[in-house]
Amino acid sequence: MSGSTRSDFASVWSLYLWIGIGVAVLVFGAVGFAVVRYRERPGRAPSRRAELNLLEGTVAALILAIVALLVFRTFSTEAKEDDSSAVGAVRIDVDAFQWGWKFTYPGEGVTVVGDSDHEPDFAVPAGRTVSFALTSSDVIHAMWIPGQRFKKDAIPGRTNRFDLEFGTRGREQGLCSEFCGLRHSNMRFGVWILSQASYERWLAAHR
Amino acid sequence: MNGGPRGGGGPLVAWSTIMVALGLMLAIWSAGDASALLFLVGPAALVPLAVFSRLRPAPGGPRLLARVSVPVVVTALGVALAAVGLTGGLWLVLIGAEVGVFGLVWLAIEIVSERRRLGR
Amino acid sequence: MAGGAPVSRLAATDHKKTAAKVGIASLCFFLLSGLLALTMRAELAQPGLQFVSDHTYDELFTMHGSGMIYLFLTPAALGLGLYLVPLQVGASQVAAPRLALFGFWLYLLGGLTMYSGFLTDNGAGDDSWTATIPLSNSSGTPGVGMDLWVIGVALAVFGSLLIAITILLTVLRLRAPGMTMLRLPVFSWTMLVTTFMVVASFPVLVVAMALLLAERHLGGVFTGSTGSIVYQHLFWFYGHPVVYVMFFPFVGAVAETVATFSRKRFFGYRALVVSLLFFTALSMAVWGHHMFITGAVKNQYYSLTSTLLAVPAGIEYLDLIGTMIGGALVFRAPMLFALGFIVQFLIGGLTGIIVASPPLDYHVNGTYFIVAHFHYTLFAGSLFGLLAGVHYWFPKATGAMLRERLAKASFWVLAAGANLTFFPMFFLGYDGMPRRVADYEPRLGDLNLLSSIGAGVIAIGVLMVLANLAVSLRRRVPAGNDPWGAQTLEWWTSSPPPADNFTTLPRIDSYAPLLDLREREEEAAEPAVEVPA
Numbered sequence: 001m002s003g004s005t006r007s008d009f010a011s012v013w014s015l016y017l018w019i020g021i022g023v024a025v026l027v028f029g030a031v032g033f034a035v036v037r038y039r040e041r042p043g044r045a046p047s048r049r050a051e052l053n054l055l056e057g058t059v060a061a062l063i064l065a066i067v068a069l070l071v072f073r074t075f076s077t078e079a080k081e082d083d084s085s086a087v088g089a090v091r092i093d094v095d096a097f098q099w100g101w102k103f104t105y106p107g108e109g110v111t112v113v114g115d116s117d118h119e120p121d122f123a124v125p126a127g128r129t130v131s132f133a134l135t136s137s138d139v140i141h142a143m144w145i146p147g148q149r150f151k152k153d154a155i156p157g158r159t160n161r162f163d164l165e166f167g168t169r170g171r172e173q174g175l176c177s178e179f180c181g182l183r184h185s186n187m188r189f190g191v192w193i194l195s196q197a198s199y200e201r202w203l204a205a206h207r
Numbered sequence: 208m209n210g211g212p213r214g215g216g217g218p219l220v221a222w223s224t225i226m227v228a229l230g231l232m233l234a235i236w237s238a239g240d241a242s243a244l245l246f247l248v249g250p251a252a253l254v255p256l257a258v259f260s261r262l263r264p265a266p267g268g269p270r271l272l273a274r275v276s277v278p279v280v281v282t283a284l285g286v287a288l289a290a291v292g293l294t295g296g297l298w299l300v301l302i303g304a305e306v307g308v309f310g311l312v313w314l315a316i317e318i319v320s321e322r323r324r325l326g327r
Numbered sequence: 328m329a330g331g332a333p334v335s336r337l338a339a340t341d342h343k344k345t346a347a348k349v350g351i352a353s354l355c356f357f358l359l360s361g362l363l364a365l366t367m368r369a370e371l372a373q374p375g376l377q378f379v380s381d382h383t384y385d386e387l388f389t390m391h392g393s394g395m396i397y398l399f400l401t402p403a404a405l406g407l408g409l410y411l412v413p414l415q416v417g418a419s420q421v422a423a424p425r426l427a428l429f430g431f432w433l434y435l436l437g438g439l440t441m442y443s444g445f446l447t448d449n450g451a452g453d454d455s456w457t458a459t460i461p462l463s464n465s466s467g468t469p470g471v472g473m474d475l476w477v478i479g480v481a482l483a484v485f486g487s488l489l490i491a492i493t494i495l496l497t498v499l500r501l502r503a504p505g506m507t508m509l510r511l512p513v514f515s516w517t518m519l520v521t522t523f524m525v526v527a528s529f530p531v532l533v534v535a536m537a538l539l540l541a542e543r544h545l546g547g548v549f550t551g552s553t554g555s556i557v558y559q560h561l562f563w564f565y566g567h568p569v570v571y572v573m574f575f576p577f578v579g580a581v582a583e584t585v586a587t588f589s590r591k592r593f594f595g596y597r598a599l600v601v602s603l604l605f606f607t608a609l610s611m612a613v614w615g616h617h618m619f620i621t622g623a624v625k626n627q628y629y630s631l632t633s634t635l636l637a638v639p640a641g642i643e644y645l646d647l648i649g650t651m652i653g654g655a656l657v658f659r660a661p662m663l664f665a666l667g668f669i670v671q672f673l674i675g676g677l678t679g680i681i682v683a684s685p686p687l688d689y690h691v692n693g694t695y696f697i698v699a700h701f702h703y704t705l706f707a708g709s710l711f712g713l714l715a716g717v718h719y720w721f722p723k724a725t726g727a728m729l730r731e732r733l734a735k736a737s738f739w740v741l742a743a744g745a746n747l748t749f750f751p752m753f754f755l756g757y758d759g760m761p762r763r764v765a766d767y768e769p770r771l772g773d774l775n776l777l778s779s780i781g782a783g784v785i786a787i788g789v790l791m792v793l794a795n796l797a798v799s800l801r802r803r804v805p806a807g808n809d810p811w812g813a814q815t816l817e818w819w820t821s822s823p824p825p826a827d828n829f830t831t832l833p834r835i836d837s838y839a840p841l842l843d844l845r846e847r848e849e850e851a852a853e854p855a856v857e858v859p860a
Contacts, residue, residue: 005689009686009687009690012686013681013687016680016681016684016687017681020677020678020680020681023673023677024673024674027669028670030648031651031666031670033652034651034656035651035656035666037652038589038651038654038655038656039658040590040657044655045655046591046654046655047653047654048591048592049594049653050591050593050594050595051594052595052649053597055645055649056598056642056645056646059641059642059645060638063637063638064638066637070634070684071631071634074630074684075630077686078630078684078686081685081686081689082622082626138467139459139461139462139467140459140462140555144694146690146759151690151692152622152689153620153622155552155555155556155621155623156552157551157552157553157554158552158556158622160622173759173768175759175761177693177694177761179454179455179459179462179763180462182382182385184761185381185761186766214508215498216499218508218519218523218604219499219523222608225604225608226527226611226612229608229632232628233612233625233628236625237625237628240624240625242560242564242615242624245531245560245564246611246612249523249524249528257499260499260500265422272420274335274339274340274341275334275338275339275340276338276340276425276428277338279340279425279432280432282429283429283433283436284432284436286433287432287437287482290440290481291440291475291478294471294474295544314425
């Protein structure tokens with residue numbers, strides 16, 4: 001998977017948002033026009049026209065064309081985002097539980113655990129694909145990293161696999177976004193996006 | 208026109224057809240996921256209803272209906288009590304069932320005597 | 328309701344009286360659930376926990392959502408149909424009036440059962456209105472309050488199903504002579520397709536609740552790696568159509584209102600009928616979009632069906648606008664609420680198209696963006712449509728007019744409050760605020776405060792509507808049969824209608840018989856033909 005979810009998201013979001021704004025402006029404009037132009041006025045009787053099927057068909061066809069465009073862009077972006085087969089990626093197993101997170105780097109001998117009293121932070125190298133395997137030990141949680149514009153459910157008994165590629169260095173906030181009981185609002189974590197060298201040092205320090 | 212309207216089932220059958228088509232599409236696309244079967248719930252109720260409505264339209268004309276039907280309320284109370292009893296009070300389920308049966312019997316009597324008055 | 332012994336009032340079989348009971352009960356649940364929302368917004372006005380604990384907050388949002396969906400807006404939609412459909416099709420009574428009465432009582436008792444959870448040790452249900460497995464099993468959410476929630480939901484939904492069945496049977500079997508299916512008024516069409524969705528999905532929810540109860544008491548129902556997914560399929564197969572059950576009757580009310588106050592018959596009737604059939608069937612096929620982030624459903628199928636909804640929705644908007652264009656618009660209070668619906672629902676609908684795209688849903692699912700989306704469709708949309716219907720049909724049902732200036736003022740207050748409350752939530756969600764949380768990062772405090780102020784404005788608007796209802800019933804201004812110059816059969820009879828609805832009926836040639844009558848009378852001095860009911 002090339003590129004990041006953040007940029008994939010941005011281009012699809014932009015398409016949908018601007019089409020949506022365009023439709024809204026059109027409809028609000030039409031309503032505004034009707035409300036001003038067709039106010040009841042003495043001496044003007046309302047039209048008796050009640051049907052114009054050619055118009056209906058044309059509008060339906062136009063909307064269908066827009067739907068096709070949106071769906072096409074969505075399908076191609078999603079195929080990218082759902083693909084999780086990168087070779088040579090950093091692998092991280094994530095285990096969500098009430099109310100914290102456990103991050104395991106299989107093969108590196110590193111595990112980071114934290115809960116709602118002590119927020120866990122894990123690290124990733126910038127610019128490389130990170131393959132996650134996400135599951136839960138108890139109820140359904142969801143792992144959300146807003147900076148990556150991505151989340152996935154952590155479901156007990158299932159493993160959800162997905163790839164992310166982190167760009168800008170720094171710390172990104174992560175949270176649980178699937179209601180999971182009492183301390184759902186405190187179930188947070190952090191992602192440190194580091195250079196390759198800093199990342200190696202971080203791994204060594206956490207073994 | 209004698210009797211009530213015939214048919215009216217057209218929209219029910221049309222809707223059911225679209226449902227089956229959408230369900231088939233999911234079944235194929237998801238390689239046979241069982242959730243596609245849910246699409247059949249609606250058609251299973253609506254198609255027989257459409258057929259029934261075509262074959263036996265409402266008799267039409269005035270209907271004699273009670274203005275008040277207390278047994279209906281009693282039966283509802285029984286059902287609710289029995290349902291609440293499922294939280295772990297078998298005694299409540301039994302009470303609810305008794306109230307519900309009582310209500311149903313009362314309702315049957317009410318409807319039968321209504322029919323008799325209509326026939327008179 | 329006419330006076331009478333309390334027992335006969337509780338057990339009256341007249342559909343108008345049952346519908347009035349549904350209306351009153353749903354109003355009470357609306358106010359109760361609304362108070363819970365005000366409490367939530369008071370807590371969320373500032374970061375930190377000021378008024379309630381985490382556990383209490385979980386009960387608040389659960390009972391707010393559950394109350395609004397299961398106990399207010401769904402029953403209100405069906406109650407509106409129960410009142411109007413027999414009148415609109417020229418029938419003297421609903422089909423199976425006892426079944427409707429039975430349905431009302433199950434709904435009411437179900438609602439009381441749900442809310443009685445607050446009186447138990449562990450409190451009311453607190454796993455959101457969806458009660459997702461495994462959190463909703465007996466170890467995730469222990470206590471009898473949650474059991475009462477499950478049972479209450481099953482009763483309320485089953486009761487609603489029964490009411491819908493009587494409406495469906497009425498359209499099928501009790502239409503007046505001359506009223507073919509393609510002469511059904513627009514509102515009755517929207518009710519008819521609503522009953523299709525109810526019949527096709529509500530039984531599945533009742534089964535899901537029964538299975539959930541069994542899981543809680545016996546275990547072993549939703550097991551293995553697929554158990555939680557199976558539950559979600561069963562739940563959302565109902566959980567999506569129900570939001571359309573809470574939409575179509577109100578778009579129908581808006582359509583009738585717009586037609587009457589444009590002095591034109593509704594535009595594009597046949598296109599509307601076709602689009603209603605496709606719209607409602609399609610809305611049964613999108614439920615997987617609530618499960619995009621599970622990775623357990625075919626995202627592409629659900630994304631396609633969900634996005635396709637834009638086509639019939641667009642036709643409906645075209646028809647509403649087409650009705651206004653060329654008309655002679657009169658801006659009475661019902662028309663204001665109808666226009667508010669048209670403008671505000673669109674924002675909810677368009678943001679719905681956004682979340683129909685999985686890559687976009689991957690960011691905003693489970694956040695305040697979704698909360699904003701569905702409050703725009705349900706509150707700024709459907710509730711405004713309901714208010715349009717209430718202001719439009721109140722004179723018919725009660726024989727009294729509502730206060731016009733108070734009604735218009737309440738519209739503007741509610742519109743301001745709705746937008747102030749819910750628009751900031753789009754940004755909150757996008758910026759990282761998940762839903763179902765009692766607390767949040769301090770940097771999100773300003774937008775939350777704005778939203779909470781908006782909730783206060785909504786409360787004022789609601790009080791104004793209640794005041795209008797009260798004042799208008801106490802100091803009555805008589806309405807007469809047809810105060811608006813409307814088009815459909817319910818306006819032919821007296822206000823309120825007699826027990827058997829009609830003593831005579833006009834000729835029925837189209838979906839706007841009274842408009843036809845006026846047009847014929849304009850063209851010639853031809854009197855109406857009277858047909859015995």
